Amino acid sequence: MTTHKELLDLAGIGVGPFNLSLAALLDSIPECHARFFDDKSRFSWHPGLMLPGARMQTSCLKDLVTPVSPTSPWSFMNFLVTQGRFYDFMSLESLVVSRQEFTSYLSWVADNLPSLAFNTPVREISFQKDRFLIRTDNKDFIANNICMGSGKKPYIPPCARTHLSNNCFHATSLNTRRPELAGKRVAVVGGGQTGAEVFMNSLHGLWGKPADIVWISRRPNYEPLDESPFTNQFFTPDYVDAFHGIEDERKAHITQRQKLASDGITPAYLSQMYEELYYQNYVEQGRLPDWQLAPDRELVQMEKNIGGYQLELTNKFQNTRENLTVDAIILCTGFEYCLPEYLEPLLPLIPGGESGQLPLDKDFRVQWDGPGDRKIFAVNAGLHSHGIAEPQLSLNAWRSAKIINNLFQEKHFDLGGKPRLMQWSSWNHISKDGKPRNAA
Numbered sequence: 001m002t003t004h005k006e007l008l009d010l011a012g013i014g015v016g017p018f019n020l021s022l023a024a025l026l027d028s029i030p031e032c033h034a035r036f037f038d039d040k041s042r043f044s045w046h047p048g049l050m051l052p053g054a055r056m057q058t059s060c061l062k063d064l065v066t067p068v069s070p071t072s073p074w075s076f077m078n079f080l081v082t083q084g085r086f087y088d089f090m091s092l093e094s095l096v097v098s099r100q101e102f103t104s105y106l107s108w109v110a111d112n113l114p115s116l117a118f119n120t121p122v123r124e125i126s127f128q129k130d131r132f133l134i135r136t137d138n139k140d141f142i143a144n145n146i147c148m149g150s151g152k153k154p155y156i157p158p159c160a161r162t163h164l165s166n167n168c169f170h171a172t173s174l175n176t177r178r179p180e181l182a183g184k185r186v187a188v189v190g191g192g193q194t195g196a197e198v199f200m201n202s203l204h205g206l207w208g209k210p211a212d213i214v215w216i217s218r219r220p221n222y223e224p225l226d227e228s229p230f231t232n233q234f235f236t237p238d239y240v241d242a243f244h245g246i247e248d249e250r251k252a253h254i255t256q257r258q259k260l261a262s263d264g265i266t267p268a269y270l271s272q273m274y275e276e277l278y279y280q281n282y283v284e285q286g287r288l289p290d291w292q293l294a295p296d297r298e299l300v301q302m303e304k305n306i307g308g309y310q311l312e313l314t315n316k317f318q319n320t321r322e323n324l325t326v327d328a329i330i331l332c333t334g335f336e337y338c339l340p341e342y343l344e345p346l347l348p349l350i351p352g353g354e355s356g357q358l359p360l361d362k363d364f365r366v367q368w369d370g371p372g373d374r375k376i377f378a379v380n381a382g383l384h385s386h387g388i389a390e391p392q393l394s395l396n397a398w399r400s401a402k403i404i405n406n407l408f409q410e411k412h413f414d415l416g417g418k419p420r421l422m423q424w425s426s427w428n429h430i431s432k433d434g435k436p437r438n439a440a
């Protein structure tokens, strides 16, 4: 007996902020039958890292919809109005909200969109006859198109991989794990925003008062996020389109040069930290546990013995080796993109896919050997192709709108093409259709 399977125009895998934006924009297109599957029981956004005082690194106007559809009911502004807090919010005079408030907004959207299915892990996607077959724990679906939005995985430095335990773990599970750090010698590894927040919250004794804390950063110093206006141009549609068009070999180098545009510590947070450490060091000694700041160090080896974890660090400033003994290690070492396991049956149809980097066109569409009217999209999977803005929320709505326009081959959202502030592409640049792109 064959069981009837629901046919979808689009199946989304994962409901993080990226696919949630796609779902929110698709809500205005009732003729599209879409479903988005997530393995969690309800919406949450990096709950393990929801630390006290955590703030967004992007404006709340760069929400799920506003940049491409400011009249959508799923905007952050409509959330404020619906919650009855618009006027009080305005008196904050800031567009940078706490991560907790932004999560409340995302959850409000997720709670109200009918196309989302939680508690539904996707196990496998294959192509059968002329459609995608999506196997979940609950039932199977067939879909004409799919969009993968299942996020990234915590990056664990190789030397720490065999040591993962209750005393050596990635920060992504911090809040849910609630570690016991009282009386311990703690190493916080990683010099980005998460490292800063974990260091300060450990210092404040959020998980018990440690004996001492060392904050290790591979970077030459504790470096600020570059939020200046011209740098912010890297997070515009124009820039990302131009970046996509340059030769692949040049892209990694450019992205590396721009690291602090997306991956530094918020300047306000740095100043606040510095002030607190200054007063603790010179005026209010003894209030906090002992601490040490150790920039320009790389964790290269670790071993566990009866005395604790023996860490070996490279001091890159002096080009020497250092040793350190600690009882607990919190890895604030970021995230990495890994091909999702459910994609395995499709991989032979994706040229170059086995390299771990999906070949993505301008519209976030994976190049594959299947029929052209059956499309695979991938979000948060294109740092190598679309550049620095890809893992960020800044262009979330624009990315979703591009996907929708491509999906329907229709201009559901007007994505401009109007002259912008900066000229990224060469005057003489010849586009793929052979026409000079910027000719007068």
Ligand SMILES: Cc1cc2nc3c(=O)[nH]c(=O)nc-3n(C[C@H](O)[C@H](O)[C@H](O)COP(=O)(O)OP(=O)(O)OC[C@H]3O[C@@H](n4cnc5c(N)ncnc54)[C@H](O)[C@@H]3O)c2cc1C
Pocket: 013, 014, 015, 016, 017, 018, 019, 020, 037, 038, 039, 040, 045, 046, 049, 055, 056, 057, 058, 120, 121, 122, 123, 149, 150, 151, 152, 194, 340, 342, 379, 380, 391, 392, 393, 394
């Ligand atoms: C702590 C933190 C703060 C950040 N703050 C900012 C910020 O302020 N501004 C900014 O621009 N960027 C920020 N970022 C970067 C980026 O916005 C986030 O990483 C964002 O969560 C990426 O969204 P996503 O939808 O791609 O992935 P995720 O949020 O990781 O969502 C993926 C979802 O897919 C689900 N899933 C995975 N596999 C399956 C499966 N097989 N079946 C079903 N579901 C599955 C997961 O459970 C998850 O719910 C932050 C990142 C972190 C870690």
